Amino acid sequence: xxxxxxxxxxxxxxxxxxxxxxxxxxxxxxxxxxxxxxxxxxxxxxxxxxxxxxxxxxxxxxxxxxxxxxxxxxxxxxxxxxxxxxxxxxxxxxxxxxxxxxxxxxxxxxxxxxxxxxxxxxxxxxxxxxxxxxxxxxxxxxxxxxxxxxxxxxxxxxxxxxxxxxxxxxxxxxxxxxxxxxxxxxxxxxxxxxxxxxxxxxxxxx
Amino acid sequence: xxxxxxxxxxxxxxxxxxxxxxxxxxxxxxxxxxxxxxxxxxxxxxxxxxxxxxxxxxxxxxxxxxxxxxxxxxxxxxxxxxxxxxxxxxxxxxxxxxxxxxxxxxxxxxxxxxxxxxxxxxxxxxxxxxxxxxxxxxxxxxxxxxxxxxxxxxxxxxxxxxxxxxxxxxxxxxxxxxxxxxxxxxxxxxxxxxxxxxxxxxxxxxxxxxxxxxxxxxxxxxxxxxx
Numbered sequence: 526x527x528x529x530x531x532x533x534x535x536x537x538x539x540x541x542x543x544x545x546x547x548x549x550x551x552x553x554x555x556x557x558x559x560x561x562x563x564x565x566x567x568x569x570x571x572x573x574x575x576x577x578x579x580x581x582x583x584x585x586x587x588x589x590x591x592x593x594x595x596x597x598x599x600x601x602x603x604x605x606x607x608x609x610x611x612x613x614x615x616x617x618x619x620x621x622x623x624x625x626x627x628x629x630x631x632x633x634x635x636x637x638x639x640x641x642x643x644x645x646x647x648x649x650x651x652x653x654x655x656x657x658x659x660x661x662x663x664x665x666x667x668x669x670x671x672x673x674x675x676x677x678x679x680x681x682x683x684x685x686x687x688x689x690x691x692x693x694x695x696x697x698x699x700x701x702x703x704x705x706x707x708x709x710x711x712x713x714x715x716x717x718x719x720x721x722x723x724x725x726x727x728x729x730x731x
Numbered sequence: 732x733x734x735x736x737x738x739x740x741x742x743x744x745x746x747x748x749x750x751x752x753x754x755x756x757x758x759x760x761x762x763x764x765x766x767x768x769x770x771x772x773x774x775x776x777x778x779x780x781x782x783x784x785x786x787x788x789x790x791x792x793x794x795x796x797x798x799x800x801x802x803x804x805x806x807x808x809x810x811x812x813x814x815x816x817x818x819x820x821x822x823x824x825x826x827x828x829x830x831x832x833x834x835x836x837x838x839x840x841x842x843x844x845x846x847x848x849x850x851x852x853x854x855x856x857x858x859x860x861x862x863x864x865x866x867x868x869x870x871x872x873x874x875x876x877x878x879x880x881x882x883x884x885x886x887x888x889x890x891x892x893x894x895x896x897x898x899x900x901x902x903x904x905x906x907x908x909x910x911x912x913x914x915x916x917x918x919x920x921x922x923x924x925x926x927x928x929x930x931x932x933x934x935x936x937x938x939x940x941x942x943x944x945x946x947x948x949x950x951x952x953x954x955x956x957x958x
Contacts, residue, residue: 543805550801558796572796576804583808656790663787681753682788688755699755707749714780717787 530595666716674709
């Protein structure tokens, strides 16, 4: 029988058995990497987030309360690690560029052009290519969201957390989470509308 | 249905559509939203868009780490406590040094306070009755009192009472006027003898000390007490 996350952490905390810890790492490293990559869109930084998160888990194992959910704690730490990187990025961008909005406006325009091409049928008809394009478009669109909206949308639609769980992870109220999800998806709908409407007869695969 | 009312209702409902799709509305909100959706094609279309976007996000390819990070994380984690341990020791050493420095500082302070110029007379002046003095000539009185003065330096706080006063008022004993410490008998002796001898009787003859105590000498070499 497979031990729960909380049982593994408890065992690691009491016995210092490193197998319990590595089991937890292997259980969550891909999910954390996936989240971090969707938020940061950078492979190296995503891997860095995974490592930092588990290092903090290792250090703070004794602080974990068994009444809490391990995954919530884990993703909260990962979220904070992502925010640290985003803040550093913001500072660097602020130091380098006088017009911070230009890259975003360029990205939106690029996405619109690609969406229009797909809607017009100018992209290859093969299903495989379409799915790849779809993934690329959604990723590009996701990048256009403000950080706080992108995080909650990914946590909800990619990771499948409830609003309450997301609120706990990002440290805000469930009402704020609901609002951010609404505005995040609203923007995605605007960016992807032509594609979604074009593919209306053939719904996007899950 | 009135068109204006429908628009307002759609605006009110739209923020709830995401919650409706996610099943995150309260019972009353869900009821209101479903009731509206049953009558509004626009909101149904919006709900469908939400569904499509959400499904598209969920369909994004799952990314995996390029290598298993478990072992490398464990190695880093196990390496970290040792460096932290050193830091803790270093911190404790710093604490220890701080405590030692504090103790030394307190010791110096105590030593400094102990060096305050409080000098205690080795032996209080012997008080003699007027009857006794009247039987003795001034020369005898001086002769008897000088050896005691020679042993001890001039009594600044010349009686136990003065010393207690100095300690109680936290005031150096030297600040207490030597004149105040004279007994009535001594004052009588001062009045009955030449100035220099009487001073010798009381303090021993030390000119520099006399000036320090508020005793001045005039051109004729006579001493005068500043009372």
